[in-house]
Amino acid sequence: MTVHLLNGFTCNARAPTHWRTGALCLLVETRDGLVLVDTGIGQQDYLRKPAILQAFRVLTHVPLDPDQAAIQQIARLGYAPTDVRHIVLTHMHFDHCGGLADFPDASVHVHRRELEAFHGRRRRWTDAGYVRRHVAHGPRFVPHDDAGESWMGMSAIRLPFEHEIWLVPMFGHTRGHCAVAVAADDGWLLHVGDAATLNLDPVAPKWFERLVLGPHGPSLRAFRAAHPEVRITTGHMWLDFFQTAGI
């Protein structure tokens, strides 16, 4: 099954200027139709920028190229928006689920705790990344709970597709944040979302990484060393990753 790697949101640091990043979304071709893992920001965000996105524009260079909306990239691959049957969310920050409204027919799979955090009272500063209007169209959510299963030794939830895709809870960055494991043509791909730094590279002090992304960085680096056969990606990747992938 082919997995396309899409950049759903370019965000470049003002300093250091070589910190140029894109938000990784996976588009998985399966027998159940297309499965999109995270959406990046959506078409409505280009027309009416959420406050959190405006704040990002103060701190970083955000080119905001509307061609980068997942729906546009998917169209360039020859698909219609309705071909996206399922969306799987690592978490519901604006840069990961802003495009939900572009795929109103898709079922949206997310950990129940994340959905509750999104709809609940704002409790911690990272909750500022939630934008309520991203779900104003009433997505068809499918909340998932831990079910006592595991994927490669980690507690995980098998999603209801013939194609093997797992939610792997990694709470911390948000209260219901999950990694997503996808069976690809060339082996497993573990997309860890915002549970770790860019490509797991040590770009921030450990205390800062723990504060912003949660406690999983060290164990994910150990997992990568122990399992070189598993490809690991993060929610934000260096821009040259996408350029190498021809995106």
Ligand SMILES: [Zn+2]
């Ligand atoms: Zn996030």
